[in-house]
Amino acid sequence: MPYEPPPELAGLSLGEVAELVAARKLPPVDQWSPPEQGDSEMRIAADGRWFHQDGEIRRPAMVRAFASLLLCDETGQHWLVTPTQKLLIEVEDAAFIAIDVKREGDKLAFRLNSDDLVIAGPEHPISAEGDPDTPALYLAVRHGARARLNRSTYAQLVEIAIEQSDELAVSSNGARFPLIPA
Numbered sequence: 001m002p003y004e005p006p007p008e009l010a011g012l013s014l015g016e017v018a019e020l021v022a023a024r025k026l027p028p029v030d031q032w033s034p035p036e037q038g039d040s041e042m043r044i045a046a047d048g049r050w051f052h053q054d055g056e057i058r059r060p061a062m063v064r065a066f067a068s069l070l071l072c073d074e075t076g077q078h079w080l081v082t083p084t085q086k087l088l089i090e091v092e093d094a095a096f097i098a099i100d101v102k103r104e105g106d107k108l109a110f111r112l113n114s115d116d117l118v119i120a121g122p123e124h125p126i127s128a129e130g131d132p133d134t135p136a137l138y139l140a141v142r143h144g145a146r147a148r149l150n151r152s153t154y155a156q157l158v159e160i161a162i163e164q165s166d167e168l169a170v171s172s173n174g175a176r177f178p179l180i181p182a
Contacts (some may be wrong), residue, residue: 009111010109014104017117025149029071030080030143040080040087042066046148048097048113060115064081067114070095072144096147098139101156108160108172121173126157128181130146 011016043051050057050066057063070089071078078091098118100111101115108120118124126144130136137149137157149157161170161179169178 008135009100009102009109009117011110012102014102014107014109014119017102017119021117021119024144026068027081029069032081032083032086034082034086036082036085038085038087040089042080042087043090045094046093054082064114064116067096070143072146072147074144078145092160094138094148096141096143096155097165098147098149101149101153101160103160106171106173108157108170110147110149110153112141116141118147119173120170120175120177122175125175126170126172126177126179128177128179130181132180135179138181 012020041053042057045051050063057066066080070080071079071081072091072095073079078095080087080089082087097113097177098110099113102109108126110118110120112118118139120126120139124140127138127140128135129138136156139147139149141147156178157170158168161168164170167178168180169176170175
């Protein structure tokens with residue numbers, strides 16, 4: 001069956017986003033303890049492109065499949081995890097890139113470069129890193145992995161913050177997130 005990406009974020013209601021998120025069956029990588037460890041010879045570049053042995057992986061369905069197997073441990077090391085293997089993967093910045101955001105009511109939904117949809121909130125917080133002059137914003141995705149907001153998504157979020165309050169912060173799903181690093 002060919003891969004069908006989800007519709008554009010702008011055309012979805014937050015209810016539809018929530019349904020798509022709930023319908024996606026992800027492997028329980030955090031519950032697997034594979035006996036074999038190794039190196040995947042894979043790398044995720046800072047711009048979100050995936051490489052294997054320095055050749056770019058260009059098929060979106062392959063990237064989406066590999067992304068579903070990602071786990072980031074407490075040391076910051078990323079792994080591709082299957083029931084039989086746990087393979088190192090080099091990640092230059094973040095495993096995902098947030099490429100779009102939509103606000104509806106008190107919720108912010110993000111689309112990632114892997115076509116994943118994530119609703120920000122207590123389980124998926126937004127964090128600001130770097131310094132106030134050059135902040136980097138990240139969204140927690142799953143299993144310790146996170147997405148860096150690209151420039152246009154960052155700009156969209158700043159516009160939302162300005163609409164929501166006098167401070168540079170946004171709220172989603174009952175949680176508040178400053179957009180300036182502490």
